[in-house]
Amino acid sequence: MGFARYIPIAFLVAGLVLVQQVTQHTGTTFYLTQLTMAAYYALVITGLCLLMGYAGQISLGHAGFFAIGGYIPAALTTYNLEPLREKWLVQTLDAAGLLTAGQDLYGQQVLHVHPWPSCILALLLTAGLAFVIGMPVLKLKGHYLAMATLGFGTIVYRVFLAMPLFGEADGISAVPPFPLLPGVTVSGDFAARTENYYIAFGLLIVGLLFLINLVHSRIGRAFRAIHGSEEAANAMGINTPRLKLQAFVISAVFAALAGVFLTHYNGGIGPSEASVMKSIRYVAIVAVGGMASLWGVFFMGILLNFMSLRGMFGTYDDAVFGVILILIMLFAPNGLLRLHLWQRMRRWRGVDKPKSRTE
């Protein structure tokens, strides 16, 4: 039921294939690299859209979740366990088939955690952390929630910046490719560029389908009700603390998933991914996209990240997103592509008669 909601997905797939074909025939496949990266960032942003636009809870800490998703596999898949081979934990992991052996550049034996278990660990850890953070923090509203999540994001940033395990200011490089399935590998190799473009957008579409279905379901309706009036939602028998927490955890896991994939794609991650400016960027793009509009947020997520990654904003990159946020908050706090606009247009055309507005 409600299959009409899938029609735009078909157009999206057609558009993606078209873009790939055009770049191939015009010899501009280098654009696919930034599109792939933009797709992963868009995954964070659509997840944040569920939390902000639908459930009405702001988070200025999502770069933190993204970074946790990136750093954990980065550290685990590059940390050499060979010297620790005698330890029971390493032996147990090895026996469970969770480790991969290999040789480094100098022909030395190395032993790393396989990307799959480290990916799953990163997602579980993020979900757990979001749960623990969200439980107390989501009791706060508006500015207070923004401040608390901002605090969380700052802590994550400082931790990654300070810990030698995470490479301090240099971050972690030489992160190996992620063999998803036999023949399907997330990697930044030039040869795998087209393949990775489809992997990234495939993942994004799966995420988008998840969210589109969710917002059209009973739970999605309850999210929007909480956004509209938490008191009234409570009076409907909606367990508002529980649902807010669910939205928070889902969006955090989306961010972490994007972090895992992008880190394997880029072959590394640095502390700037955890910075507050990144969180602000995500929030700004959700706002531009229309808050409670998954498709608007999706397209803005791709477009603005692509432009940013192509260097179109130059040295003003972070400033641009700050300005966007200010302008949106001043002139269109409900976003640009909002339902209101549609209704207003329908009214101009005289389809809906305007009714007296109260409250």
Next chain:
Amino acid sequence: MSFLAIQHLHKSFGGLHAVNDVSFALAAGEIKALIGPNGAGKTTLLNLLSGNILPDAGEVIFLGKPIQGLKPFQIARRGMARTFQNIKLFPEMTALENVMVGRHMRSRSGVWSGAGNLPWTWKEEAGIRRKSLELMEFMGIAEHAGTEAASLAFGQQRAVEFARALALEPDLLLLDEPAAGLNIYETAELAKLIRKVRDRGITILLVEHDMSLVMDISDSIVVLSFGRRIAEGNPLEIQNNPEVIQIYLGEDDA
């Protein structure tokens, strides 16, 4: 066992005793009105019942079980629905979606079944929609189903909120000044409607200032003044109660 028993309920804000040792009971199927001058503690009492604020002392026994201290959503799940004095709709959702939210606790699909759009949820969604439209029909607002709640006229918003509360299929319905802002004609319609709701087997407790409505529809009336219950009885008794007359009309100087 009474349907709803309020026993020695007490709530103060700072030094003000908003609700002071109030006790009364509701029988199943009755329409009871809570009246009193401004600041008498009527809305506070309603908020204490629905769990929006916690009492300092006293008990509320609903359907044989104490409910004071429970969270609002838990109390709603026990079978108590309410409307708000200053209408609280979900402004950016359509009227129909507002009512559909009222079916939340009567349905059960979760995050995974919703995100997966699983076939068994289709039937549930269809049921939610059908029931919600039926209630909008009952309230006479079915034609506004697709309109965003914020752009409905005041009276229509009240009707949507009423339908949304009915969607919970409650045993007890709390109405906080349902006639506020309605004209004489609309108030008469409301009286009919409240009776029809009662005939569906729903017990009603309403806070109301419109005396003609209260006297018209109530089986019994509780009068509050400065947080205290000063009288209880049927409409005729209340109209002739000297203490009630005094608080409403003031001291007789003669």
